[in-house]
Amino acid sequence: GESVGLHLPTLSVQEGDNSIINCAYSNSASDYFIWYKQESGKGPQFIIDIRSNMDKRQGQRVTVLLNKTVKHLSLQIAATQPGDSAVYFCAENNNAGNMLTFGGGTRLMVKP
Amino acid sequence: DAGVIQSPRHEVTEMGQEVTLRCKPISGHDYLFWYRQTMMRGLELLIYFNNNVPIDDSGMPEDRFSAKMPNASFSTLKIQPSEPRDSAVYFCASSRSSSGNTIYFGEGSWLTVV
Numbered sequence: 001g002e003s004v005g006l007h008l009p010t011l012s013v014q015e016g017d018n019s020i021i022n023c024a025y026s027n028s029a030s031d032y033f034i035w036y037k038q039e040s041g042k043g044p045q046f047i048i049d050i051r052s053n054m055d056k057r058q059g060q061r062v063t064v065l066l067n068k069t070v071k072h073l074s075l076q077i078a079a080t081q082p083g084d085s086a087v088y089f090c091a092e093n094n095n096a097g098n099m100l101t102f103g104g105g106t107r108l109m110v111k112p
Numbered sequence: 113d114a115g116v117i118q119s120p121r122h123e124v125t126e127m128g129q130e131v132t133l134r135c136k137p138i139s140g141h142d143y144l145f146w147y148r149q150t151m152m153r154g155l156e157l158l159i160y161f162n163n164n165v166p167i168d169d170s171g172m173p174e175d176r177f178s179a180k181m182p183n184a185s186f187s188t189l190k191i192q193p194s195e196p197r198d199s200a201v202y203f204c205a206s207s208r209s210s211s212g213n214t215i216y217f218g219e220g221s222w223l224t225v226v
Binding site: 034036042043044045046049089091099100102104105 | 116145154155157160168203205214215216217218219220
């Protein structure tokens with residue numbers, strides 16, 4: 001029969017533009033959120049995190065925004081570079097043990 | 113610091129054979145996780161340990177899968193007997209409970225069962 005795989009949403013951006021990757025989480029009790037980047041053939045790599053008592057956190061070229069009202073998380077990448085091409089996952093922790101629940105991922109493609 | 117170290121990086125085996133995947137967590141981390149990643153199901157948590165003790169193995173798919181952590185610096189995930197549907201990338205990850213729950217991943221073991 002036909003196999004059905006995960007269809008990753010894809011965001012295609014021009015090099016130098018800003019990228020925004022969105023994530024909806026399900027558990028209103030989640031109090032810690034992380035963004036991971038996964039390049040082809042590699043494991044997920046930590047990018048940035050945010051706690052539920054914050055609504056914005058900035059890193060180097062990346063910003064995470066948290067909207068608890070609508071349970072939405074976003075990752076903004078400034079001046080996107082070819083090396084940013086990867087799959088990006090959001091993950092949430094509801095403080096029930098040290099476990100993360102991962103979203104399905106978004107593929108970011110950067111056009112030169 | 114060295115990251116999470118996994119071996120083998122790639123393994124191709126015939127169905128029915130035993131497969132053992134190995135992991136060395138980051139030194140000082142007291143949580144260790146085994147994840148499986150497939151195109152069909154994404155990233156799935158199989159089992160995790162705290163201070164070498166299995167805490168939650170509800171993600172282990174069936175009795176063919178087992179995991180051990182004999183000491184703080186070593187864990188194994190074993191599949192016996194292996195089946196083609198076990199083909200996936202298996203990630204080990206670790207975290208320190210005091211560090212805000214950030215989990216660091218290894219590079220994965222790419223398993224193909226033919």
